Amino acid sequence: MDGVIQQPPLRMPVFALVDVNNFYVSCERVFDPKLDGKPVVVLSNNDGCAVARSNEVKALGVKMGTPWFKMQDLVKQHGIIGLSSNYTLYGDMSNRATAILRNYSPDIEVYSIDESFLRVETVAHLHGGKVAMGTAMKAQIRQWTGLPVCVGFGATKTQAKFANHLAKKHPEFGGVCDLTAMSNDARSAWMSKIDVGEVWGVGPRIGDRLNAMNVRTVQDLFATSPATLRAQFGVVMERTGNELRGTSCLALEDVAPAKKQIMASRSFGEMVTSLQGLSEAVSWHVDTAAAKLREQASTASAVYVFVQTNRFRADDPQYSGGTVIPLRDATDDTRELNAAALCALKRLFRPGYAYKKCGIMLMELSVKAQRQQTLFDDDQARTKSARVMAVMDSINRTWGRGTLRSAAIGNSQSWAMRSEKRSPRYTTAWDELPVAS
C-alpha cells in the first residue's frame, strides 16, 4: 500500500552452520587428486598425532589424536598416507570459502578455520528457501575452491550443529539438512538415533554422567528438564538443553571479540637441555604471540612462561614449571615482552633435564588505545617503539613470518619442530605454485 510503512514480519532466528568435511584432508586433496579415495591423515605439529582423517581412515577406526607411531600397523596394511599439517595452505583455503559465504548472508560468524554460522531468516527466500540456499552454497564452494561442505539449519546454533551432523552422516539429506522444516515426529526420530555425546557442549565427562542418568540419546537430553540440567551440571548445560529445544541463547558473534590471552607453544623436534636452547624457543614464541597482539591492537600487562619435560617417558626425571612476570607498563613491544619472558625462564630453568616443550602466554590484555598512562611514561620511547614494531610487522607480512625477528632466536633452531611430510604452500608462495603439465 502506498504511503504505508510496511513493518517486516517478525521472524524467528534461523542459523545455518556450514562446515567443511575433513577440512585439512580435503585441502590436500584439492591440490593432489591422487589422494582421492585413499586413506589420508593430516598430522599435528611435529608430525605427532592425527588431527584430520579422511573417511577411509575413520572407517579403519583411527581416532582423532592417535599418535602416528601407534598406527604404523594400519599404515602398512592399508597404505595410510600421512601428511604434515600445512596451516598456511589451510588458512588461505578457509578465507576463500568464507568469502563465498559472505555473499549469501552479511550476518556471519567465522567460528573456526572450517566452520561458519550464518543468520539466514531474512535472506533464505532469495534463494528459494533454506534447503535451496544450502545446496547453492555447497555447490559454489565446491566449484570455486574444490572443498566439500555440509550445511545444517536450525532455530539455534546448537540445532544447526545437530542438523549439520545429520547432513554429514546421513546421505539421504544430500549434504543439506533443515531441522526447522521437520515435523516433531521426524525430529524426535532422528534425535533418538543419535548419541547424546554428539550434542555441541556435551563432552566426554558430561556424556558419561548423562549416560549414568540414563540420558543416552539426543532425544533423551531434549526431554530432560532445565531444572535437572541446572542442578546436575550448571548453567551451561541448562542453556544447551534450551538451545536443543529451540530457544536461542547463543547469539551470532559477527565481530570477533578481542582475545583475552594469547598463547604460543610447541613441542620440540629434539629434546632441549640448555638454557640457551630454551631461550631461543621462548623468544620465537614471544615473536609469534606479540605479532598477534599487535594485530588485534592490544597490549599485555603480564607474561607467563612454562617449560616441560617429556611426560610420556616415565623413566626420565620429570620437571614442569611456569611463572608469571607482571609488567610495570602494558606493552606490545616484542623486545620488552621478550625481556620479561627470558627473565621468567631464568627463574624456571633447572639444569639436568631434557625439555620437550615450552611456551608463553600474554595475559591481562587491554585495548591499546585505552592504555593507562603511568607516572614514568616516556612518550618518545613509546612512539619509537611503535615505529620499529610497525616496520617489523610490515616486513613479515610481505615476506613471511620470521623474515625479521629477534636476534635472541638465533639461527640454529635445533628445537624446531619436525614437518617432514608437508605439501607445498600451493596458494601463498610463488615458488610453490602448482604446475600443470
Place this chain on the structure above:
DNA sequence: TCTGGGGTCCTAGGACCC
C-alpha cells in the same frame, strides 16, 4: 625413536573488607 596447540567459560573456595 615417535604422543598437538590455542582458546573460553563456570564454579568453588579462600582472603579480605566493612
Place this chain on the structure above:
DNA sequence: TCTGGGGTCCTAGGACCC
C-alpha cells in the same frame, strides 16, 4: 561459654570447543 552477615576479588581447577 558465647563467636555475624554480606559482599568482592582472585585463583585453581574442571569442563568444553575446534
